[in-house]
Amino acid sequence: MTHLSDDDLVLLHYREDEGSEAEAHLAGCAGCADRLRALGRTLALVQAPEAPERGEDYGARVWARLRPRLELKEARPKVVPIRGRLWPRAVSVAALAAALILAFLLGRRFPEEPQPLSAEVRERVLLVAVGDHLERSQMVLVELVNAPVDEAMNVRAQRALADELVSANRLYRQTAVRSGELALAAVLEELERVLVEVAAGPDALTPGDLAELQRRIESRGLLFRVRVIGSHVREREKELPRTSSAS
Amino acid sequence: MDDATAVAQARAGDSEGFRLLVERHSRALFKLAYRMTGNEHDAEDVVQEAFLKAYRSLDRFEERAQVGSWLYRIAANCAFDVLRKRQRRDGRLESLDGDDAPEPQAEAPGPDRLALGGDVRRHLDAALERMSPRERAAFVLRHFEGRSVKEIELALGMDTTAVKQSVCRAVRKAREVLLPLTGAVS
Numbered sequence: 001m002t003h004l005s006d007d008d009l010v011l012l013h014y015r016e017d018e019g020s021e022a023e024a025h026l027a028g029c030a031g032c033a034d035r036l037r038a039l040g041r042t043l044a045l046v047q048a049p050e051a052p053e054r055g056e057d058y059g060a061r062v063w064a065r066l067r068p069r070l071e072l073k074e075a076r077p078k079v080v081p082i083r084g085r086l087w088p089r090a091v092s093v094a095a096l097a098a099a100l101i102l103a104f105l106l107g108r109r110f111p112e113e114p115q116p117l118s119a120e121v122r123e124r125v126l127l128v129a130v131g132d133h134l135e136r137s138q139m140v141l142v143e144l145v146n147a148p149v150d151e152a153m154n155v156r157a158q159r160a161l162a163d164e165l166v167s168a169n170r171l172y173r174q175t176a177v178r179s180g181e182l183a184l185a186a187v188l189e190e191l192e193r194v195l196v197e198v199a200a201g202p203d204a205l206t207p208g209d210l211a212e213l214q215r216r217i218e219s220r221g222l223l224f225r226v227r228v229i230g231s232h233v234r235e236r237e238k239e240l241p242r243t244s245s246a247s
Numbered sequence: 248m249d250d251a252t253a254v255a256q257a258r259a260g261d262s263e264g265f266r267l268l269v270e271r272h273s274r275a276l277f278k279l280a281y282r283m284t285g286n287e288h289d290a291e292d293v294v295q296e297a298f299l300k301a302y303r304s305l306d307r308f309e310e311r312a313q314v315g316s317w318l319y320r321i322a323a324n325c326a327f328d329v330l331r332k333r334q335r336r337d338g339r340l341e342s343l344d345g346d347d348a349p350e351p352q353a354e355a356p357g358p359d360r361l362a363l364g365g366d367v368r369r370h371l372d373a374a375l376e377r378m379s380p381r382e383r384a385a386f387v388l389r390h391f392e393g394r395s396v397k398e399i400e401l402a403l404g405m406d407t408t409a410v411k412q413s414v415c416r417a418v419r420k421a422r423e424v425l426l427p428l429t430g431a432v433s
Contacts, residue, residue: 007415014389016396016411042422045367048391051281051290058277059270066269066298070262146296146328149335211335218336 004032009039068135120240127237130172130184134230137165137191140198141223149211156203163199166192187229190222250314258305265305269298272315276322283326283387284333285375293329297322323388323402330380367425374424378417385410386417 004012004022011017012026013036026032140158147153173188175181194217205213217223248256248267256264273294280293300321301308308317375383384403388394389410394402399410 006419007411010415010418011411014414039418039422042425043390043418045425046371046390046421047367048282048387049285049368049372051278052287054274054277059273062273062294062298063266063269066295067262067266069295069299070265070302146332148328148331 003029004035006039009036012036013039013043068132069139124237124240126175127233127240131230131233131237133165133168133172134226134233136161137169137195138223138226138230140165141194141217141226144198144210145214145217145223147210147214149207149214152207153205153210154203155198155201155205159198159201159203162195166195166199169195184229184233187222187225190220191226194222251310254305254308254310254314257302258308265302268301268314268318272318273298275315276318279319279322279392280326282391283323283384284329285372289329289333290326293322293325296325296328300325320398320402323384324404327380327384327403330383334380370424371421374421377420377424379413381405381409381413382417382420385413386421389414390418 004025008017008022009032012022017023026036140162143158144155169188169192173185173192176185176188194213197213197216201209248264250268250271253264253267253271257268258264276294276297277290280290280297281287284290284293297318301318304321308314375386378386381403385399385405388399388402389396396407396410396414399405400407403410405413
């Protein structure tokens with residue numbers, strides 16, 4: 001008599017082999033039945049790890065983080081891939097924000113504004129712009145880091161966005177240095193290196209190039225640092241008193 | 248609003264529909280992702296990526312399907328990607344999935360050295376770490392989540408044979424590590 005293999009027993013344990021010859025054998029073989037019971041005892045020890053608790057508001061927090069990454073297609077009939085449409089808009093917003101910040105820092109006024117902007121308003125605009133910039137930069141890093149390295153990757157969209165983000169990044173970094181925000185400046189400097197590398201690279205990365213790029217991003221913990229500093233910027237933004245007009 | 252209506256609303260361009268799906272299913276997806284990855288930070292990333300993928304593929308969602316099952320499959324697949332990526336990062340080879348791969352040497356402290364509970368958890372964690380991404384993903388879905396081989400095929404994009412083999416190898420590795428404990432509880 002040929003007894004059941006360990007794999008047969010595993011499939012029987014999980015009821016994935018019901019009605020098979022293995023099950024018929026089991027009915028008449030006390031030895032195999034004993035082995036199946038022993039397997040059951042061992043697997044009964046294997047309990048799922050306890051997942052850290054997530055509160056009732058977890059879904060809302062996921063949504064808050066997710067929303068900026070979605071191209072919300074208000075009143076649009078079709079879903080279009082994010083790469084195709086969000087980024088040009090993101091680019092223009094970043095460029096506009098960069099221009100605004102530069103103007104504010106140079107102490108200029110909008111032609112329509114009779115009064116100069118207050119320090120609080122300037123700081124809020126700066127924080128919002130830097131926060132948005134870091135989120136968009138994260139998108140580039142996340143897509144690169146999460147791409148499978150067993151195939152070539154078309155990075156044309158990422159490259160175009162990185163190209164636009166570089167100039168804004170440089171402006172924010174210089175601003176951070178001038179205002180003594182050295183931690184922010186350091187992260188922006190690291191980020192700039194990667195953005196420049198992506199922007200100056202080819203539209204298609206070989207698996208080797210992609211793996212190397214991922215290694216560099218990960219070895220510096222860049223994605224994590226961008227997330228942390230981005231979160232810090234958002235916190236500071238929330239802490240600022242809300243003012244509806246310039247003082 | 249039920250899930251099907253929320254999907255229809257999201258497809259029509261109303262973000263409120265998708266927000267409802269995110270708020271309703273995030274905790275379940277996090278739990279799944281944590282079980283598969285064993286890491287809180289990775290699990291958070293999986294939840295984000297899963298919803299992002301779901302949003303991008305809203306137009307491909309079949310109306311007859313269950314929204315929860317659809318999101319579950321996407322999240323399981325994202326977690327599987329994380330496991331494979333982690334393996335590549337750790338420099339291990341996918342060939343460890345093969346039959347000729349060397350079997351891991353299980354730590355085998357005697358029962359007298361083992362206190363049940365924490366030690367079981369620690370040994371099980373060690374066993375999970377030794378599983379290949381395929382084995383771990385298939386085992387978690389089969390053993391912890393109670394999913395059928397068919398469901399695992401759909402979630403991980405593997406065929407029936409590969410799923411069954413992965414589950415069997417994973418169980419073998421778990422048994423090797425836990426064998427010293429079975430005498431203590433039987």
